[in-house]
Amino acid sequence: MPARRVPLDLHALSGHVELFRISGSAKRDASVERWLVGEPTELRSLAKQWFTRMRRCGDDVREGMHDGCPVACVEDAPFCYVDSFTRHVNVGFFYGAMLEDASDLLEGAGKRMRHVKLKADREVDVAALGNLITAAYLDLKARLAAERDSTTG
Numbered sequence: 001m002p003a004r005r006v007p008l009d010l011h012a013l014s015g016h017v018e019l020f021r022i023s024g025s026a027k028r029d030a031s032v033e034r035w036l037v038g039e040p041t042e043l044r045s046l047a048k049q050w051f052t053r054m055r056r057c058g059d060d061v062r063e064g065m066h067d068g069c070p071v072a073c074v075e076d077a078p079f080c081y082v083d084s085f086t087r088h089v090n091v092g093f094f095y096g097a098m099l100e101d102a103s104d105l106l107e108g109a110g111k112r113m114r115h116v117k118l119k120a121d122r123e124v125d126v127a128a129l130g131n132l133i134t135a136a137y138l139d140l141k142a143r144l145a146a147e148r149d150s151t152t153g
Contacts, residue, residue, distance in 0.1 A: 019143055020094060025062035025073045032063050032070040040084070042120050047082040047089045050118070053130055054080045057137035072137075079140040080133055090115040091129065093136045095143070100135070103128035 036048040047070075054072035055061055062073045069083040081092040093099060096106050096114025103125050106114040116132070118124055 019077045019147060021076045022064055022066045022071060022073065022078055023076065025064040025071075025076055025078075027062055029063050029065065029070075031065050035065065035070055043084040043089050046118055046120060047084050050089070050091045050129070050133070051082045053133055054082075054137075057134060058141075060141075061137070074137065074140050074144060077140055077144060079136045087119065089118045091118060091133070092116075093132065095136065095139055096132075099132060099139065101132065105129060105132065 032051070036044055036051060038044050051063075051070055051072065055063070057072070058074075060074050062075070064071055064073065066078065066081070069081050071078040071081040073079065078094050080094070081090075083090045083092065092113060092115040093106070095112050096108065097110065097112050099106070099114070101114075105116045105125065105128055107117055108114040116124070116129055
């Protein structure tokens with residue numbers, strides 16, 4: 001039987017991860033606000049609570065809509081999002097697989113993205129989720145700085 005060849009992802013081996021970008025982010029986006037106050041009200045208010053937390057990460061946080069849901073960005077690179085479904089809200093992390101999650105809140109098995117599933121009738125560790133959001137913001141800022149350094153150095 002011939003040996004099977006497996007392609008190598010040299011960027012991943014070097015620790016380089018291509019940053020995902022979206023266009024059209026703004027300091028405040030009216031379409032984001034419309035989404036946050038939409039139906040179903042109970043779930044959207046839960047989403048708004050956590051999106052407000054994302055907005056408070058820093059003065060450089062921008063926002064926009066991507067794939068039908070609000071995303072929080074630094075420059076044009078998203079770090080978190082919220083989305084609502086029939087019975088739950090997701091607080092999502094674009095590079096969640098790389099975050100330390102001591103409270104074991106993150107779900108998902110993708111290469112990079114993770115989410116925390118919130119239900120109106122279930123308590124969440126508010127401090128731990130807030131810490132994940134802050135960590136995602138700081139992680140993205142570090143990735144952006146490393147990207148700038150690699151292109152200028």
